[in-house]
Amino acid sequence: MKWEENVRKVVPYVPGEQPNRPDMVKLNTNECPYPPAPGVEKVMREFDYSKLRLYPDTQATALAEALAEYYGVKKEQVFVGVGSDDVLAMSFLTFFNSDRPILFPDITYSFYDVWAELFKIPYKTIPLSEDFRIVPEDYKVENGGVIFPNPNAPTGILESLDHIEEIIKANQDVVVIVDEAYIDFGGESALPLLEKYENVLVVQTFSKSRAMAGSRIGFAIGNEKLISYLNDAKFSFNSYTMDSLTIQLGAAAVKDDEYFKEITGKVVKTREWTKEELKKLGFSFEDSKSNFIFATHKERKAEDIFNYLKSKDIFVRYFKKPRIDNYLRISIGTDKEMEILIRELTAYLKGAEND
Ligand SMILES: *Cc1c(COP(=O)(O)O)cnc(C)c1O
Numbered sequence: 001m002k003w004e005e006n007v008r009k010v011v012p013y014v015p016g017e018q019p020n021r022p023d024m025v026k027l028n029t030n031e032c033p034y035p036p037a038p039g040v041e042k043v044m045r046e047f048d049y050s051k052l053r054l055y056p057d058t059q060a061t062a063l064a065e066a067l068a069e070y071y072g073v074k075k076e077q078v079f080v081g082v083g084s085d086d087v088l089a090m091s092f093l094t095f096f097n098s099d100r101p102i103l104f105p106d107i108t109y110s111f112y113d114v115w116a117e118l119f120k121i122p123y124k125t126i127p128l129s130e131d132f133r134i135v136p137e138d139y140k141v142e143n144g145g146v147i148f149p150n151p152n153a154p155t156g157i158l159e160s161l162d163h164i165e166e167i168i169k170a171n172q173d174v175v176v177i178v179d180e181a182y183i184d185f186g187g188e189s190a191l192p193l194l195e196k197y198e199n200v201l202v203v204q205t206f207s208k209s210r211a212m213a214g215s216r217i218g219f220a221i222g223n224e225k226l227i228s229y230l231n232d233a234k235f236s237f238n239s240y241t242m243d244s245l246t247i248q249l250g251a252a253a254v255k256d257d258e259y260f261k262e263i264t265g266k267v268v269k270t271r272e273w274t275k276e277e278l279k280k281l282g283f284s285f286e287d288s289k290s291n292f293i294f295a296t297h298k299e300r301k302a303e304d305i306f307n308y309l310k311s312k313d314i315f316v317r318y319f320k321k322p323r324i325d326n327y328l329r330i331s332i333g334t335d336k337e338m339e340i341l342i343r344e345l346t347a348y349l350k351g352a353e354n355d
Contacts, residue, residue: 010114010117010118012114013110013114015029016029016315017315019313019315021313024314025315026333027316027331028317029213029331030208030291030292030329030331031207031213032208032213033267033333033337034211034334035211036210036212036253037210037211037252037253037259038256039252039256040249043251044245047248052243054244055240056240056244057247058235059080060080060250061247062248063219063248063254066250066251066255067254070254071191073191073194073221074224076224077227078221079219079220079221079227079234080242080247080250081217081218081219081220081234081241081242082216082217082218082241083207083216083218084181084205084218084219085218086216086218087219088111088115088147088203090230090234090237091201091230092121092147093233094233095145095175095201095226095230096116096119096144096145096175097144098144098145100142100144101123102116102121102122102123102124102143102144103124103125103126103139103141103143103145103147104123104126104147104148105125105126105127105128105152106125106126106128106323107132107152107154107155107323108148109179110321113125124143126138128155132155132157133157134150134152136163136166136170139171140171143174144174145175145177146171146176146177147176147177147178148167149178149182150164150179150183151289153181153182153290154317154327154329155286156182156287157286157289158187158290160188161192164178164193168193168197168200169197171199172197173199175199175201175226176201177200177201177202178202179203180203181203181204181205181207182208182209182290182291184209184210184260185209185264185268185271185289186268187289187290198223198226199226200222200223201220201226201230202220203218203220204218204219204220204221205217205218205219206250206253208291209260209264209267210254211263212250215246216242217242217246217250270332270338271288273335273338274330274338275288277342278295278342281297282297282298282299283297283298284296292332294324294327294329295330297326301326302318302326302327303318305345306318306328308344309344309345312344314340314341316329316341317330317331
């Protein structure tokens, strides 16, 4: 058809499946196994539904203020979006506007190349080292912007702040985005670097460490000028992104720091236990500082293990992609869920010895 020639054609990002089986163990999309902070439930119960009649606050002020206070920045330095995917997409559109290619790792969050394609942004992927590390030296080439997650996904590897700063220092003529979706599980945020560099944008999400993937809350913190450009793009696209209930739910979550520390601490503890158990079973992995472990087995194929686990209603993530097609990304669930996983893996690997 002739009209099809004018259609913007994209190969979309493929999210992890959202199966819904009664006794499943869902370890495939890095959600938090615990509920959101109790204050979130209270806000939800007490929310005056008649308010839905009105448009929401376009600036999500209550949430932006709570975040500003929590992170010790001005509210003008905070941008809020419908999940960090929304924040990141808007940031690609706003900041990556050069003829030179933007740079990101070859193994990373698989939405980056999708946005680059969608917005027709030239890009170049920089291979991670053999052991999946980001090599700062490789980012010292001409480019139109830089983005990477820290810890990286799906490897879970955290790079030190010195490492991150080396990349930023070499790229002060472009915007550098640090995607900190997993920073709350033992990482050191790049936020302090904002005082030194005005071209850095730190993006975080409520989906993992704040147990609110279903509410879709993400945010960026950066220099006021950077944030104002981001707002200009957002207001040229869709002013009313976050709904009025979610704004309040998010603010309530930020205000309960004790609960936040409790659940992230629990996830970290369970992660360390799981690492030990996986090692005993013959898995190997780089040290994860996120809420998942990216593991490979010395004898069994990742895809076979993936399929076996799935047959037992245990869902993990498998990426059939170059360099990582023998790895499984296993989200950290509750202690009980991880025990079930280890039990099934043990049964599978023992059975494998016999056949
Ligand atoms: C999960 C994730 C996101 C997106 O999270 P939202 O649910 O959209 O907030 C962004 N970047 C990375 C690296 C992620 O893993």
